[in-house]
Amino acid sequence: MPVMHFHVRWPDASETRCYSPSSVVQEFFAPGERYALEEFLQRTRQALGMASERVRARYGFACSQAMDQLTEIERIAARFTGIADAEVTVVAVD
Template identity: 65%
Template sequence: MPVMHFRVQWPDGTEANCYSPSTVVGEFFVAGQRYALGEFVERAREALNIGSERVREKYGFACSSAMDQLARIEEHAQRFATDPQAEVKVIELL
């Protein structure tokens, strides 16, 4: 399966490289676009779940790396959950 990485900038300016087991993430994010924190997490959740299911369809098991990535995104997003103005920028899709 073709994997895709996406680099994001969190509200505090830190950057993170994220993993998707599928190019489906390109249907949920646009490079250079900023997303409200909650919207970013929801889009990431949907994209990574779809990617994991595509792995299941092809190989017979879900993608634990996608679920690990989602857990890291959700955990990191909690740091900014009290800020209603928090946004995440998708820097690039690789």
């Protein structure tokens, strides 16, 4: 499975390099696109959930690293909950 990374910029201009065990993230994120915080979280949950299931289908176990990444993303996003019009920008997908 091709490991992918997606780089995001948070509302405070900090950036995070995020891991995915599958290229499925390309179906959910486009470089340069901005997403409302909740939409970004929904897309991330779907993308990393699908990526983890692809690992399960191939190797017989889910990808704990993908779920750890989701936990980290949700932890960071919690800092911006309640901020009106908070957006996350996908800087790159590689």
